[in-house]
Amino acid sequence: MVSVSASALQQDALLQARTELTTGLRQTPPRLPYRLLWDEHNTALYDRIREQPEYYLNRLEMQLLHTHAPAVMGASGARTLIELGSDTGEKALPLLAHMTAPATYLPVDVSTSALNRLTDRLWHASPGTTVRAVAADFTRPWPAALREPGRRPVLVTFLGSTLGNLLPEERQGLLELVAGSLRPGDGLLLGVPLLHDVEGMVSAYRDAAGLMEAFYLHCLRILNRDLGTDFDLDAYAHHVAWSAPERRVEIGLRALADQSVLVPGHPAAHQMAFPCGEVVRAAVAVRFTARQLDGELSAHGFETVRHLPDASGRYMLLLARLWA
Structure with missing residues (x-):
């Protein structure tokens, strides 16, 4: 050995x-x-950035999640929630509140310290949820814990407008990984920053x-x-x-x-x-258009179930399902 x-x-x-x-x-x-580019200081600083008046993305996404969580979870039928880049876990809470019990939540992050804090928070905020934290880089081949997560259907969430931080080849690579790790009937929920005025x-x-x-x-x-x-x-x-x-x-x-x-x-x-x-x-x-993303998802075996835009047209939740 x-x-x-x-x-x-x-x-x-x-x-x-x-x-x-x-x-x-x-x-x-x-x-x-x-x-x-991340450490504890920049993670804490980014939390402050998300609260600034100019940074509308986080604010709009949270509003959409609270408004549409019942419809999203009802349409997905998910029993297991996998969150890519889970951060504090705050965006999972509205979804977990409308999942059929018993619910399982798999937060995925490269930071074990962030996952430990998240697990402690979920213990108090959603005591009926089974939390199984996964320390992994979700842009690389997924570990068995994500490919065989337990009860199905599974809903994978990729929120925080992080989709927009990926270059085209990186985005396609991630969609390929997600599609290859799910089964027909499993879902994908994206937080989508939309194309609007340049300023x-x-x-x-x-x-x-x-x-x-x-x-x-x-x-x-x-x-x-x-x-x-x-x-x-x-x-x-x-x-x-x-x-x-x-x-x-x-x-x-x-x-x-x-x-x-x-x-x-x-x-x-x-x-x-x-x-x-x-x-x-x-x-x-x-910044995306709904039509653009529908086409990219379709190329990887997903069908769009719902577009859920905010009233200003600057942000949207997109729910998709892997074809049977």
Whole structure:
């Protein structure tokens, strides 16, 4: 039997993260891998961002969930709820309240500490629910706990407008994973940021309090601390722009002067150059139409059951079912 030490596993993870960062920074435009940009500070900061008046997405989604939870759960008939990127679990509560008992809830997140807090919260908020937390990256092949979750039908939820943070190939990859892990009759509930006026879409990422800027500058601090890079935080400014061809908001950091950034690695370190004015992209926020998503879902074996938009036309819940 071969034993692998914890330190060796940590070194492997560090090497993988540095390689992922180097690959991202070499792209055109250079890109920061989204999964590397989170720690306890940024998680707490994002909770504050979601409460800002400019950031309407979370507010509209919560309103839709409370309004349509009975209809969603009635149409899905779900006995098991799988939430991808569960965060605090607050968005699962309206759905769990209208599930047929006994209900099973599988929150999925890469953060075990977040899952532990969520489990404690659900113990008090929904005591009749069986909670089985799954620490996993849901963008990669799913573990058995998700592919064989128990009572069916299953409803998978992907909320928080996170669908819009995926590039087209990433979105298609996720839909393929979900479809391949479900059975006919299982459902999928998406939180969908809709295409509307450009100023409204862009302003969501330019809050007056400056929290969004603080979030993305802290991303560089995370990379310096965890991966050993040497980004100069004073040499970058928050950048938000609308890209009409891709129908998305692009968020990142613009170099205020010529920059040279060291990314440690094995067997050699990489020196990355960014000229003044170049934008290092940290996230995208795609905006969709209902017709577009219906087509993408259909290509992966889903049929749309209901569109549930808000009155302003800026956000929508979409319920789909895997074909029999």
